[in-house]
Amino acid sequence: MRRALARATAAGTTGDVPVGAVLLGPGGPAGDVLAAAHNAREATGDPTAHAEVLALRAAAAGLGTWRLGGCTLVVTLEPCTMCAGAAVLARVDRVVYGAREPRTGAAGSLWDVLRDRRLNHRPEVIGSVLADECAELLTGFFRSGAETA
Numbered sequence: 587m588r589r590a591l592a593r594a595t596a597a598g599t600t601g602d603v604p605v606g607a608v609l610l611g612p613g614g615p616a617g618d619v620l621a622a623a624h625n626a627r628e629a630t631g632d633p634t635a636h637a638e639v640l641a642l643r644a645a646a647a648g649l650g651t652w653r654l655g656g657c658t659l660v661v662t663l664e665p666c667t668m669c670a671g672a673a674v675l676a677r678v679d680r681v682v683y684g685a686r687e688p689r690t691g692a693a694g695s696l697w698d699v700l701r702d703r704r705l706n707h708r709p710e711v712i713g714s715v716l717a718d719e720c721a722e723l724l725t726g727f728f729r730s731g732a733e734t735a
Contacts, residue, residue, distance in 0.1 A: 587660055587684055587716045593624040593637065594662045594723055600629035604723050605663045607637035609645040609678075612656030620657065621645040637661060638669035642676050654678050662720040664691035664713065670699035673709060680710045684720025 593606030602625040610617035623640035627633060638661050646652045658680040659673050665683065670692035673681050681700055683693060692699040693711050700711050 590660045590662045593622050597624035602628045605637045607641040607661040609641045610658040664693045666690045667692040682712045
């Protein structure tokens with residue numbers, strides 16, 4: 587999670603909401619870092635440029651396959667429906683997140699896409715890892731008025 591927090595901090599240079607994601611290879615928390623990203627919607631003008639999606643794309647490109655079984659996605663904020671859906675479709679084994687997101691969270695806060703029994707793949711979900719540190723980064727960003735929308 588500390589690696590994801592470091593990536594989230596980098597988002598501040600572009601005016602993006604400070605969310606960071608790291609995709610670890612097979613081996614879970616001790617696995618190799620396959621990709622790391624931070625939100626880049628403002629930087630790229632791409633509404634899908636969430637940290638999770640960017641990390642999944644980079645890892646898939648590097649591995650030459652969209653199937654990311656055995657991998658762990660670590661993200662500083664509970665994934666939204668788009669990002670949770672991408673994790674399911676990529677077949678990641680585990681999603682670890684920091685701060686809960688009661689307004690848009692899709693790992694149990696508002697929806698539970700990751701554990702929806704109607705889907706053909708359900709990653710393990712581990713939440714609230716370094717939650718206070720992750721939340722403080724976001725709170726500081728929004729208190730500063732950095733995002734206008």
